[in-house]
Amino acid sequence: MPSLPDPLELPCGVRLPNRIxxxxxxxxLGDADNSPDERIVTLYRRWARGGYGLLVTGNIMxxxxxxxxxxxxxxxxxxxxxxxxxxxxxxHDGGAAIFAQLNHPGxxxxxxxxxxRPVAPSAVPLALPGAPTPRALxxxxxxxxxxxxxxxxxxxxxxxxxxxxxxAAHGYLVAQFLSPLTNLRxxxxxxxxxxxxxxxxxVVRRVRRRVSPGFAVAVKLNSADFxxxxxxxxxxxxxxxxxxxxxxxxIEVSGGNYESPAMGGSAASTTRAREAYFVDYAHSVRQxxxxxxxxxxxxxxxxxxxxxxxxxxxxxxIGIARPTVTATDAAATLLDGxxxxxxxxxxxxxxRPLLGRVTDLKALDGFLNISWNVDQMHxxxxxxxxxxGRGSLVTTLAMLRRNGRLSLSPKRGL
Numbered sequence: 001m002p003s004l005p006d007p008l009e010l011p012c013g014v015r016l017p018n019r020i021x022x023x024x025x026x027x028x029l030g031d032a033d034n035s036p037d038e039r040i041v042t043l044y045r046r047w048a049r050g051g052y053g054l055l056v057t058g059n060i061m062x063x064x065x066x067x068x069x070x071x072x073x074x075x076x077x078x079x080x081x082x083x084x085x086x087x088x089x090x091x092h093d094g095g096a097a098i099f100a101q102l103n104h105p106g107x108x109x110x111x112x113x114x115x116x117r118p119v120a121p122s123a124v125p126l127a128l129p130g131a132p133t134p135r136a137l138x139x140x141x142x143x144x145x146x147x148x149x150x151x152x153x154x155x156x157x158x159x160x161x162x163x164x165x166x167x168a169a170h171g172y173l174v175a176q177f178l179s180p181l182t183n184l185r186x187x188x189x190x191x192x193x194x195x196x197x198x199x200x201x202x203v204v205r206r207v208r209r210r211v212s213p214g215f216a217v218a219v220k221l222n223s224a225d226f227x228x229x230x231x232x233x234x235x236x237x238x239x240x241x242x243x244x245x246x247x248x249x250x251i252e253v254s255g256g257n258y259e260s261p262a263m264g265g266s267a268a269s270t271t272r273a274r275e276a277y278f279v280d281y282a283h284s285v286r287q288x289x290x291x292x293x294x295x296x297x298x299x300x301x302x303x304x305x306x307x308x309x310x311x312x313x314x315x316x317x318i319g320i321a322r323p324t325v326t327a328t329d330a331a332a333t334l335l336d337g338x339x340x341x342x343x344x345x346x347x348x349x350x351x352r353p354l355l356g357r358v359t360d361l362k363a364l365d366g367f368l369n370i371s372w373n374v375d376q377m378h379x380x381x382x383x384x385x386x387x388x389g390r391g392s393l394v395t396t397l398a399m400l401r402r403n404g405r406l407s408l409s410p411k412r413g414l
């Protein structure tokens with residue numbers, strides 16, 4: 001059975017030099033035009049030297065009118081082709097492959113931005129304080145968004161990316177179409193599990209038509225969204241089976257969303273003890289996935305657990321995310337035996353008795369930890385070392401400053 005140092009060849013022919021991937025982390029490093037600049041190149045050059053077989057970018061949005069947070073990089077056309085090419089070259093010079101994670105936030109647009117109404121399959125707001133009610137997309141708008149994914153993928157291939165990962169997890173737009181809680185449509189895009197998965201399948205098909213056969217198309221999919229009445233493991237297995245019938249090269253398994261952030265570690269104690277939150281699910285969908293390799297991201301910390309998951313056939317690729325922020329060479333140290341177990345840094349909101357009366361502390365802690373890691377990536381992008389002593393108050397202020405910018409200019413898609 002395979003182990004961490006072994007290469008992995010994807011169905012399209014892309015060869016990953018080993019079985020460790022730096023999973024997606026939203027960097028928020030786009031410039032004023034939401035294009036990449038030297039900061040993202042500096043950050044990824046450092047990761048590329050860290051021994052990973054694959055680097056997956058953070059959220060790259062397909063529409064400037066709809067961002068998950070300020071600073072998202074956006075690909076709508078080839079205006080930033082030079083910068084994108086510099087990004088991929090830095091990664092390839094370090095010996096790694098790179099996938100661009102393509103996404104649309106849907107109702108999970110920046111919650112602190114005023115002046116823009118998010119869009120979604122249906123007018124169902126996030127169950128978070130201050131979340132606006134989104135506007136339901138028209139059939140024509142759905143087709144336009146599908147085409148945006150195709151256009152972005154074509155630009156990514158031209159820029160030298162080895163593939164794209166379509167984000168169908170964590171409560172973003174594609175996941176909103178999949179969930180019966182957020183997709184209440186009665187047309188051809190909803191009302192049954194088969195129709196709810198249609199949006200994802202059409203995005204996969206449009207992307208595949210716009211890129212060459214040797215370009216990888218991956219999908220990040222929730223095992224479940226861990227909400228009563230939401231996207232279930234049985235529905236997820238059906239989506240995996242459908243994806244196996246398409247030209248998909250990798251399925252990355254994750255779980256949760258902003259309302260139930262299992263991707264941050266709030267998994268059952270039994271899976272937490274085994275480190276990998278979603279490895280049991282990954283093992284259970286092996287038959288549905290067929291020949292499509294499976295990656296698992298979420299909770300892996302020790303080389304022992306990683307090798308056990310690969311050796312048992314639970315997955316083909318190990319994704320690690322937060323540990324790579326404070327140890328950019330995490331893969332190299334695992335592979336050479338310098339490190340046996342990776343560490344992460346977790347912070348919690350203060351004034352918990354007071355805040356617990358007005359907000360969901362689990363969700364707040366999740367946002368704070370995301371913001372803490374963004375702060376560290378911004379330091380790395382400036383050529384600095386991580387600041388492990390950064391506390392919750394400074395992190396909260398930075399999060400509000402970064403996400404609370406008001407946009408008063410006219411918006412498309414209101």
